[in-house]
Amino acid sequence: MTYLKLGNCFCGIEHSSKNGADIIYGIQLKQSKGELNIESSFEEKTIEDASNKLAKNQHLTLVINNDKVLSKFIESDQQDTLKLVYKVFPNANLKDFYFEILSQKNNHFVSLCRKDYVDNIIKDYEKHKISILNFSLGNNLIETITNFIKEKDDEIFSSNSKIQLKNNHIVQIENAEVITKDYVINGLNTFNSHLLALSGALQLLLNNQTTLTNFSEEKNRLINEFKQTRFFNQFLKLGGLFILGLLLVNFVFFNHYFNKVNELKQVYEINQTSKSQIIKLNESVSKKQKMVDDLLKSNDSKTSFYSNQIMKSLPFSILLSEFNYQPLLKRIKTEKEIELENNIITVSGTSSDSKIFSIWVNQLEQQNWINKVDIIDYGSTSSNTSDFIIKIVLTDE
Numbered sequence: 001m002t003y004l005k006l007g008n009c010f011c012g013i014e015h016s017s018k019n020g021a022d023i024i025y026g027i028q029l030k031q032s033k034g035e036l037n038i039e040s041s042f043e044e045k046t047i048e049d050a051s052n053k054l055a056k057n058q059h060l061t062l063v064i065n066n067d068k069v070l071s072k073f074i075e076s077d078q079q080d081t082l083k084l085v086y087k088v089f090p091n092a093n094l095k096d097f098y099f100e101i102l103s104q105k106n107n108h109f110v111s112l113c114r115k116d117y118v119d120n121i122i123k124d125y126e127k128h129k130i131s132i133l134n135f136s137l138g139n140n141l142i143e144t145i146t147n148f149i150k151e152k153d154d155e156i157f158s159s160n161s162k163i164q165l166k167n168n169h170i171v172q173i174e175n176a177e178v179i180t181k182d183y184v185i186n187g188l189n190t191f192n193s194h195l196l197a198l199s200g201a202l203q204l205l206l207n208n209q210t211t212l213t214n215f216s217e218e219k220n221r222l223i224n225e226f227k228q229t230r231f232f233n234q235f236l237k238l239g240g241l242f243i244l245g246l247l248l249v250n251f252v253f254f255n256h257y258f259n260k261v262n263e264l265k266q267v268y269e270i271n272q273t274s275k276s277q278i279i280k281l282n283e284s285v286s287k288k289q290k291m292v293d294d295l296l297k298s299n300d301s302k303t304s305f306y307s308n309q310i311m312k313s314l315p316f317s318i319l320l321s322e323f324n325y326q327p328l329l330k331r332i333k334t335e336k337e338i339e340l341e342n343n344i345i346t347v348s349g350t351s352s353d354s355k356i357f358s359i360w361v362n363q364l365e366q367q368n369w370i371n372k373v374d375i376i377d378y379g380s381t382s383s384n385t386s387d388f389i390i391k392i393v394l395t396d397e
Contacts, residue, residue, distance in 0.1 A: 005227060008032065009039065011060035012200025013050060015121065016159040016193075017067060024050045025159060026060075027190065027197040029205070036187075036205070041194050047121070051128035059226055061200030062121065062135040064113055065160065071111040071138040073173065081212045084108055094214060101212040102140040104169045111138035122222070131226040133204060134219050136196075139163060139173050140211050144199040146170065148186040157181055157192040306345055306369075306394075313363055317356045320349035343394040346376075350385045354378075357388065364392065371395045 008031045016023055023045060030039040044050040054060070072088045085092065085099050088110045092099075098118055102109040122132045139161050146168045149156055154165040157178050164172035181192045190198050203209050213219075303325045314320065324346045329339040351357040357378070364373050376389040 006059065006204065009055070009058065010201040010204045011054060011058055012063065012197040012203070013060050014063040014065055014159060014194075014196040014200070016065045016196075018159075021045070022066060025194050025197045026050055026053060027194050027201055028054070029188075029198075029201045031205070038188055038190065041190065041197075043193070047124045048128060051125065051130050054130055056129045057131065057229065059131040059133045059204070060125075061141075061203050062125070062132050063137075063141055063196045063200050064118060064121070064135065065138055065158070065196060068117050069111050069113045069138050071109065071173070074108050074110065075106055076108060077106050081214075085110060085112070098137065098215045098218075099213065100137040100140050100215075102143055102170065102210075103212065104143075104171065107171060109138070109140055109170070109173055111140055113137050131222070131229065133223050133226055134200075134209070135215070136200065136203075136209075136211070139196065141196055141199045141203060141209070142173075143170060143210065144203045144206065144208060145185050145195070149183065156183070156195070158195050159193045309367065309369075310345075310347065310364070310392075313360060315353075315356045315360055317353040318349060318351045318360060320347060322346070322348040343371075343396065345392040345394065346389065347392065348387070348389040350387055351378075352385050354386065357386075361390065369395055 010029045010031070012027055014025045016025060023043060024047070025041075025043055027041040028039040029036055040053070042050070042053045044053065070089070074084065074088050076084065076087065078084050078087065081099075081101055082094070084101060085094065088108075089112055092112060096115055097112050098115055099113075100111045118135060122135070125132055139158050142156070142158060142163055146165060149165070149168075156163050156165065157176075160175065160178060161173050162176040162178070163170055164174075178192065183190060183192065183195065185195075185198060185202075188198065306325060307323055310323070311320075326340045326342055326344060327346050329341050332338055361373050361375065364370055371393040374391045374393070376391050378386055378388045380386045
């Protein structure tokens, strides 16, 4: 089974007995970066206590190796499993029992346990959210690790038995006074009390169980139920991560475009404000332009008229140097209104005859479009000519 099916944590639990009382031995292995290490091992009295040592929905191999299991040895060349069982337990009704046979050439180790006892233990673990994927009876599962054991005397101990080995094959399993001993199983250090639990955990990883049983269908059912549960849980996790990922991506895009929209809104508002100001300025400029145009048209016609009339009235003794219609009252300044001296014409020049100059001024005053003429300045510059400045006040328009 792949990592997606089983994960990276493997567990084995043995129900055994110690000093006449039931006891549960457990061990957890964790695979990481190609290495397998013992994550934890424990010794508890109840299924509830043992379950509390494990993660929820943890899977494991269950080994039942207490007084509820009957184990016998038989030497026979018989290969039929049912005949072997009936030969060892002639009165057993196999509808009520699970059996497991470990065959080592012509040596057969047969273990028997009531179905209802095993089923109730499995149900108790299920109540505590622990999944049993396989189970084994007696000491038969020790065969899983015999190839990894290197002992000079070919003798190992489990939690309640002594196992004799010969060329890594089991030749005898017998109840005996057990001594505490530690073993190194392919780099994993553990005590003999946890050897069967370790065998169960490794069996899930190695999938090398060779015993013959009548509960293969039950084992397949347990595995399928676990697969469905794990698939559902993984699907929920992956689905949740996928949805979370989508939400995160959506948030990033939403936040990005939300900021963009806000920026565009701000630019739009600024543009609208600028547009409004431009429209107002344009209207103001248009009005002023129209006023200027009207004024220029009006002034051009009036200026032409006034200048033409004044030029026609000039005697030969007078030369004009400046003609100024509606002169400025003040110098032009930025952002200041232009102030004109309305209905005023200033004329300056030179005169070579003062009498003719006086006659010319009187003639101007006789014009119906002139209100009065003021001599601002009249002074001699030489014996023959005099400079002058006059201000002509026009009648109201």
